Amino acid sequence: MMSRGMRLVLRFGPFKGLLRAPNLSPQSVLHRHTPRLVPGTSFSSSTDTLVSRFCPKNTDLKDYAFPNASWSPEMMRLYEELLEKTKNGDWVKLPSFKSNRDHIKGLKLPGGFISASDKEDYHIFTRCILKEGKGFEYVIFFHPSKKKSICLFQPGPNLEGAPGFAHGGSLAALMDETFSKTAYLSGQGLFTLSLNIKFKNLIPVGSVALLKVEVEKIEDQKIFLSCIAQSPDEQVLFAKASGVFLQLELEEEE
Template structure:
């Protein structure tokens, strides 16, 4: 008998024993037509949707952020970059996404909200937009922290940058190779980020091997003169396996 399943090592989900592998069934992506980068992007970045896209300019965006956004929008026309929409919930991102029953938890869909979209007032929390390049397997996130993210007076809380890095990693890992779960995340802070300033997160997929996606990030100013943080992460890739007949 051939059993088709996903095996994610040492994930620690589904009440797995310490050190034991965790076996997950394949995610149900009903609109999937292969796992190429193009098909993933088309599922994740629908041309038409009734959901509000929060990754669009508003009055709170600084001139610097708006200018760089417009530069990248030009690149989407000819240079292979894709603007990644950002809805209020990950339920709304991927058409046809259904988690395995073993991971399903009761929740009120109307109250579910992506962490980085939990602040409704424009400019007060996470203002950001992510651009992804399928061929190069890299992303650029434009991030402007608002006053609700303040840590030291006048500066963004380090945790807000860590959350933004992880969110950009997650989107990149999924689009680059169906990575879905953060396995490890490391970040080294270099400088404080003034509230309301532009942070550019340059994210690269370093390699994909052994069901893991290795990613790195440099968060810096637009002119690259100031580095705010350097980070790396490993995401678990859900990969179909077949077991030999018993």
């Protein structure tokens, strides 16, 4: 089980050059996204483009971010409340497929990275336990104009750390997942450069954690985000986190 204080720093190994953002065009990226984000301001239409690519209307892929019999009444209540907010277009419910391969279409991958998760047994980590209610039960809602997300997370018994409580690593994984989706849709962020977490309280297995993620700023081709994980009534703080993601270029339309 993870300690109360933890610092995760991604080690790129042969891809350390990512930290210097090779093969990116600062002129085409930074001019659109460098200003510090302020709630209520207007943003680049590239966000709408990414959201439309991320949320295809016609797809045969199974979306795992829908309610199932394992969802608790609290999980369902929160889901319905957030779903109601999507009706006026302010919020978007993000689909969750077993692979991110289709999510990152339209982005130029740096340093020789190739999307290779085309095998049937390849799954995104948070969708590796497919039996309902046993692993990661979650759904993410995104607010395009404010560039923030809310994730509902219900950890199953296969994610246990201390008896009866979710492993700290499962919360770290969901924070990273929500960070990555928010960074991607807010400014073409994809690779985690750093993830810092301070754990405060344990999450009981089967209960619901509310993860609130916001983009703090975008500069030097890096996206800085913050996250608070708490109980739905906001009375119990589970953890606080910050993350930095590498910003990529959109491929030119043919």
